[in-house]
Amino acid sequence: xxxxxxxxxxxxxxxxxxxxxxxxxxxxxxxxxxxxxxxxxxxxxxxxxxxxxxxxxxxxxxxxxxxxxxxxxxxxxxxxxxxxxxxxxxxxxxxxxxxxxxxxxxxxxxxxxxxxxxxxxxxxxxxxxxxxxxxxxxxxxxxxxxxxxxxxxxxxxxxxxxxxxxxxxxxxxxxxxxxxxxxxxxxxxxxxxxxxxxxxxxxxxxxxxxxxxxxxxxxxx
Numbered sequence: 001x002x003x004x005x006x007x008x009x010x011x012x013x014x015x016x017x018x019x020x021x022x023x024x025x026x027x028x029x030x031x032x033x034x035x036x037x038x039x040x041x042x043x044x045x046x047x048x049x050x051x052x053x054x055x056x057x058x059x060x061x062x063x064x065x066x067x068x069x070x071x072x073x074x075x076x077x078x079x080x081x082x083x084x085x086x087x088x089x090x091x092x093x094x095x096x097x098x099x100x101x102x103x104x105x106x107x108x109x110x111x112x113x114x115x116x117x118x119x120x121x122x123x124x125x126x127x128x129x130x131x132x133x134x135x136x137x138x139x140x141x142x143x144x145x146x147x148x149x150x151x152x153x154x155x156x157x158x159x160x161x162x163x164x165x166x167x168x169x170x171x172x173x174x175x176x177x178x179x180x181x182x183x184x185x186x187x188x189x190x191x192x193x194x195x196x197x198x199x200x201x202x203x204x205x206x207x208x209x210x211x212x213x214x215x216x217x218x219x220x221x
Contacts, residue, residue, distance in 0.1 A: 055125035061132035
């Protein structure tokens with residue numbers, strides 16, 4: 001059985017759209033593409049290297065696949081990430097019948113969640129997502145992600161594609177690593193930690209004002 005690891009760049013308000021360049025994904029009129037570029041430092045490079053240390057297969061949505069397929073095969077063999085991405089198996093969630101031209105690419109069609117659950121049960125390297133905000137909503141809704149590796153940037157982007165959408169299922173996480181770059185980027189690793197366990201700071205005997213407030217909340221919905 002192999003893990004599914006999600007690595008993502010996110011703004012403080014959870015946007016992950018077009019981190020690398022303005023032309024990357026202007027969907028919905030997004031005008032702030034390339035928002036990660038001015039924050040890179042050595043610590044962030046080390047964190048990213050750690051993501052790619054162990055063997056992996058890429059798991060991508062179609063749009064991210066197309067972005068990568070137009071870039072990584074053309075960076076040359078001297079680029080270590082390009083070399084690793086080109087050699088890795090690429091599983092692509094797609095409804096298109098168009099051929100996947102990047103070497104070692106495998107389409108996932110039909111019930112994508114079931115296909116990915118099946119892949120997780122097989123032997124092989126971990127499945128690693130990059131970008132793929134639409135696919136991530138499916139993974140979150142079906143509770144398929146085992147580990148999150150997030151780089152959270154100190155900026156607010158407003159409208160844009162987000163990491164956690166309305167379909168994410170409640171889940172507790174355990175922080176297993178955390179560091180901060182010289183530019184204020186928080187680099188964190190989270191693992192699954194079971195169900196969310198609510199508690200309460202309310203008084204054991206609520207006041208009449210509190211009881212009235214609760215009744216008002218029920219009425220107002």
